[in-house]
Amino acid sequence: MKQPTNGEARIGFYVCHCGTNIAGVVNVAAVAQYAAQLPGVVVSRDYKYMCSDPGQELIQTDIKEHQLNRVVVASCSPLLHEHTFRTACEKGGLNPFCFQMVNIREHDSWVHEPGDAATEKAKALVRAAVKRVALHTPLEVKRTRIHPDVLVVGGGIAGIQAALTIANGGQNVYLVEREPTIGGHMAKFDKTFPTLDCAACILTPKMSAVASHPNIKLWTYSEVVKVDGFVGNYKVQVRRKPRYVNEELCVGCAKCVDACVYKEEKFEDEFNEGLAKRKPVYLPFPQATPPVVVFDPDACIQLKTGKCKKSCLEACDRNAIIFDQKPETKEIEVGTIILATGFRTFDAARLPQYGFGTLPNVYTSLQIERMVNASGPTDGHIMLKDGRTPKAVGIIHCIGSRDNRTNRWCSRVCCMYSMKLAHLIKQHTGAEVFNFYIDIRAPGKGYEEFYEKLQEEGVHFIRGRVAEVADWPLTKEEEGKLIIRVEDTLAGFVRRIPVDMVVLATGLEPQPDAQDVRRLFNISCSTEGWFLERHPKLAPVSTFTDGIFIAGCCQGPKDIPDTVAQAGAAAGEALSLINAGFIELEPNTSYVIADDCSGCKTCIPLCPYNAISRDEEKKKAVINEAICKGCGVCVAACPSGSIVQNLFTDQEIFSEIEAVLG
Amino acid sequence: MKFSYFPGCSLKGTGRAYEESLLAVCRALGVEVQELDDWNCCGATAYMAVSEAAGYMMNTRNLALAERDSHELLAPCNACYLSLKKTQHYIAEYPSVAAQATGALAAEKLSYTGKVKVRHPLDVLVNDVGLPAIKKAVKQPLKGFKVAPYYGCQIVRPFAEFDDQQNPVLMDKLFQALGAEVVRYPLKTRCCGGSLTGTIGEVGQRLSFILLNEAQRRGATCVATVCPLCQFNLDSYQAEMSRQWSPVRMPVVYFTQLLGLALGLDEKALGLQRCIVPLPAQEVHA
Numbered sequence: 001m002k003q004p005t006n007g008e009a010r011i012g013f014y015v016c017h018c019g020t021n022i023a024g025v026v027n028v029a030a031v032a033q034y035a036a037q038l039p040g041v042v043v044s045r046d047y048k049y050m051c052s053d054p055g056q057e058l059i060q061t062d063i064k065e066h067q068l069n070r071v072v073v074a075s076c077s078p079l080l081h082e083h084t085f086r087t088a089c090e091k092g093g094l095n096p097f098c099f100q101m102v103n104i105r106e107h108d109s110w111v112h113e114p115g116d117a118a119t120e121k122a123k124a125l126v127r128a129a130v131k132r133v134a135l136h137t138p139l140e141v142k143r144t145r146i147h148p149d150v151l152v153v154g155g156g157i158a159g160i161q162a163a164l165t166i167a168n169g170g171q172n173v174y175l176v177e178r179e180p181t182i183g184g185h186m187a188k189f190d191k192t193f194p195t196l197d198c199a200a201c202i203l204t205p206k207m208s209a210v211a212s213h214p215n216i217k218l219w220t221y222s223e224v225v226k227v228d229g230f231v232g233n234y235k236v237q238v239r240r241k242p243r244y245v246n247e248e249l250c251v252g253c254a255k256c257v258d259a260c261v262y263k264e265e266k267f268e269d270e271f272n273e274g275l276a277k278r279k280p281v282y283l284p285f286p287q288a289t290p291p292v293v294v295f296d297p298d299a300c301i302q303l304k305t306g307k308c309k310k311s312c313l314e315a316c317d318r319n320a321i322i323f324d325q326k327p328e329t330k331e332i333e334v335g336t337i338i339l340a341t342g343f344r345t346f347d348a349a350r351l352p353q354y355g356f357g358t359l360p361n362v363y364t365s366l367q368i369e370r371m372v373n374a375s376g377p378t379d380g381h382i383m384l385k386d387g388r389t390p391k392a393v394g395i396i397h398c399i400g401s402r403d404n405r406t407n408r409w410c411s412r413v414c415c416m417y418s419m420k421l422a423h424l425i426k427q428h429t430g431a432e433v434f435n436f437y438i439d440i441r442a443p444g445k446g447y448e449e450f451y452e453k454l455q456e457e458g459v460h461f462i463r464g465r466v467a468e469v470a471d472w473p474l475t476k477e478e479e480g481k482l483i484i485r486v487e488d489t490l491a492g493f494v495r496r497i498p499v500d501m502v503v504l505a506t507g508l509e510p511q512p513d514a515q516d517v518r519r520l521f522n523i524s525c526s527t528e529g530w531f532l533e534r535h536p537k538l539a540p541v542s543t544f545t546d547g548i549f550i551a552g553c554c555q556g557p558k559d560i561p562d563t564v565a566q567a568g569a570a571a572g573e574a575l576s577l578i579n580a581g582f583i584e585l586e587p588n589t590s591y592v593i594a595d596d597c598s599g600c601k602t603c604i605p606l607c608p609y610n611a612i613s614r615d616e617e618k619k620k621a622v623i624n625e626a627i628c629k630g631c632g633v634c635v636a637a638c639p640s641g642s643i644v645q646n647l648f649t650d651q652e653i654f655s656e657i658e659a660v661l662g
Numbered sequence: 663m664k665f666s667y668f669p670g671c672s673l674k675g676t677g678r679a680y681e682e683s684l685l686a687v688c689r690a691l692g693v694e695v696q697e698l699d700d701w702n703c704c705g706a707t708a709y710m711a712v713s714e715a716a717g718y719m720m721n722t723r724n725l726a727l728a729e730r731d732s733h734e735l736l737a738p739c740n741a742c743y744l745s746l747k748k749t750q751h752y753i754a755e756y757p758s759v760a761a762q763a764t765g766a767l768a769a770e771k772l773s774y775t776g777k778v779k780v781r782h783p784l785d786v787l788v789n790d791v792g793l794p795a796i797k798k799a800v801k802q803p804l805k806g807f808k809v810a811p812y813y814g815c816q817i818v819r820p821f822a823e824f825d826d827q828q829n830p831v832l833m834d835k836l837f838q839a840l841g842a843e844v845v846r847y848p849l850k851t852r853c854c855g856g857s858l859t860g861t862i863g864e865v866g867q868r869l870s871f872i873l874l875n876e877a878q879r880r881g882a883t884c885v886a887t888v889c890p891l892c893q894f895n896l897d898s899y900q901a902e903m904s905r906q907w908s909p910v911r912m913p914v915v916y917f918t919q920l921l922g923l924a925l926g927l928d929e930k931a932l933g934l935q936r937c938i939v940p941l942p943a944q945e946v947h948a
Contacts, residue, residue, distance in 0.1 A: 353828040471848065
């Protein structure tokens with residue numbers, strides 16, 4: 001490989017038109033002309049698309065013909081094409097780090113009006129890059145091995161699918177779920193749209209496949225508490241909360257539940273969305289996985305006071321109950337991580353005008369999912385609080401979606417699940433069903449057809465955002481009813497529609513602790529709290545942290561087919577890294593000039609990646625280049641100036657500043 | 663605790679009882695108020711509908727006067743409160759409105775910086791004086807009162823600065839603190855008819871009737887308001903409403919009148935004799 005000599009820099013400069021993206025605003029010919037007379041520049045060209053094959057070949061040929069030892073390209077963001085041009089340099093026989101990229105698209109042409117000022121700005125940026133590139137030195141890319149095990153966080157359908165895909169590919173997976181069982185929201189559904197197949201029938205086989213898979217280690221009732229390391233080599237701590245039961249011994253026979261001193265079910269059943277009660281010891285639902293009971297420490301008398309006659313202990317013939325079980329912390333090493341931490345539904349009580357929590361017979365959609373489910377709190381009967389069957393039901397869309405006062409986004413699934421519920425309610429009760437919608441969003445395979453089928457079934461669709469669910473009748477017919485007040489924007493007048501039951505189609509929100517989780521795993525969130533993908537189109541399951549992928553609703557609202565597809569994609573990305581066997585490390589790391597280091601230890605606690613340690617014998621700081629991410633904090637903090645960062649030496653930075661200013 | 667006080671036209675006319683009771687409870691609770699010198703009409707909704715610009719200028723003048731006094735500006739009438747808030751919003755958001763206002767004020771050597779805060783007495787009494795202090799000052803708890811708290815539209819729409827937009831609760835909390843029973847009244851921010859009672863009477867009265875009828879249906883013994891136009895609309899036409907639709911008889915009082923009663927103030931000092939439908943004597947002397 002050709003190395004730059006210590007003598008004169010011979011710089012090749014290229015400015016890209018990017019079609020009209022850059023050339024429409026910046027005078028690229030003038031920039032090329034300007035660069036041509038800068039010190040060290042021996043070739044200066046403008047070209048329509050530098051990232052195209054001919055563009056890259058231009059660089060390669062020039063390196064050979066003009067004996068270039070440095071290259072500068074002024075085009076788009078380095079995030080997009082730095083790798084492209086570094087590779088082109090390498091193919092031309094030049095060390096890829098003797099290259100500098102100038103962003104005159106995102107930083108210039110896209111944010112300014114056409115004219116001289118934009119061109120002058122481009123020249124200044126180019127001047128800076130040309131001056132700094134002369135100081136670049138050749139660097140080597142290092143490799144590190146990748147640990148083949150994968151951590152999947154979250155045991156909803158996204159996590160389940162990702163874990164199974166990886167495990168079937170022959171790799172070991174740790175699946176960590178916060179709740180006592182896997183299954184997530186999907187386990188609560190009765191049917192799925194638009195095919196109306198039974199949610200449990202398609203989900204539970206996957207749940208038991210997870211539990212029995214030899215390559216999957218399933219930890220429910222557990223949370224990740226610490227993550228160290230970097231792609232290929234993560235060290236993770238998982239806290240296993242006590243469920244007061246030996247998971248190896250319990251078979252979920254529920255004899256302890258029958259024997260509990262509480263004869264009545266008294267405590268709110270989370271799985272049934274508050275529509276049913278459970279005991280202090282319970283199995284969340286019949287197909288819970290693992291099939292292991294859990295004790296609620298806030299309800300169980302023994303756990304609260306230590307003064308219970310413990311009839312459960314006698315009932316358990318496998319001696320699986322352990323009242324003094326303690327939380328346990330497991331340490332694992334994995335190479336890649338998939339986050340599938342899901343969503344929560346919007347709290348309908350935040351919109352008091354719809355009466356959730358104040359008016360009887362106003363339900364959330366998830367409550368109706370449970371009610372319509374044969375194993376739900378009403379054995380599949382849709383009924384009012386007094387046991388009657390409703391004759392008219394109103395389903396209000398966009399509760400906590402598409403609303404500037406709450407959440408601005410469309411939750412994507414509510415139109416479809418509302419129609420599914422409308423179909424099921426009509427089928428179960430024969431009631432008149434009214435859907436109140438802003439727009440119907442049915443853009444999936446078979447979705448529009450489902451909408452049409454519902455209209456044929458005689459379900460009413462009224463376009464308008466509901467103002468209020470009222471309990472103040474104006475006529476005899478309205479007495480004892482819930483009155484939906486709405487502007488029918490198609491008919492053009494305000495209506496009052498009396499119904500017996502109201503269903504609020506609550507939207508999807510980020511998990512309440514999304515910000516904590518994002519910090520734990522060092523990834524980014526949108527302002528709303530959805531995990532941010534590296535690129536919305538071309539890297540939809542990657543994050544800005546290498547080796548950490550996202551799948552399902554933690555990234556944004558989506559339905560089951562999209563979630564499963566994304567989980568497969570995330571698993572594929574993880575497997576791809578594992579298959580490569582190693583990862584390349586950016587050489588923009590820092591190192592200590594041992595002779596100058598005074599061993600003051602200032603840098604050690606500042607490093608966000610714990611990459612710095614102290615050689616106690618030599619009394620010097622040492623930076624582990626495999627862990628260093630090149631953030632530069634230690635360089636800035638070092639009082640003796642003895643830490644240097646590759647590609648960001650003081651001389652490189654100062655020369656760049658000088659040039660951009662002058 | 664000192665405020666500049668902008669009564670607006672209502673509190674000097676149809677809403678005299680509001681002024682009397684407000685000033686009385688402020689005195690009793692140690693809230694000092696000083697009437698804005700040389701205040702002018704806020705323009706209400708009517709002026710804004712004819713000439714928005716002129717509406718803003720009228721309010722800017724009152725805001726500038728208040729800034730000269732450098733106290734927060736107390737605006738008890740909901741229409742005044744909203745007009746002032748709206749003007750502040752438009753001046754802050756639209757440079758052209760701000761420039762126009764500055765020009766108009768210069769003619770009178772006044773200036774407006776935007777720093778004056780416009781406050782409603784419900785906000786001041788519940789949040790600044792505070793419920794614990796009010797509770798301490800109660801001499802005659804409102805036992806036996808079943809109050810329907812009615813907030814009207816203008817203090818929650820579009821600006822809901824001190825209470826929930828859909829379900830305001832400050833009055834509910836206040837009356838509970840005074841020992842009254844509060845009926846659940848979901849129509850609490852629904853339209854009273856506003857100036858429609860004066861223009862298309864039967865439409866406006868119908869809206870008022872719905873409010874009164876529902877309060878009656880829910881067993882309220884009175885409706886409490888925070889707005890002079892609401893009080894006027896609800897109180898004045900009950901005989902006609904009863905003829906037109908179905909019988910209603912429902913006292914409609916200012917929240918400051920109920921507060922005054924609980925503080926043991928004199929009925930007359932609170933302007934209670936001005937109600938068209940009187941508050942039943944047994945309640946007043948409970």
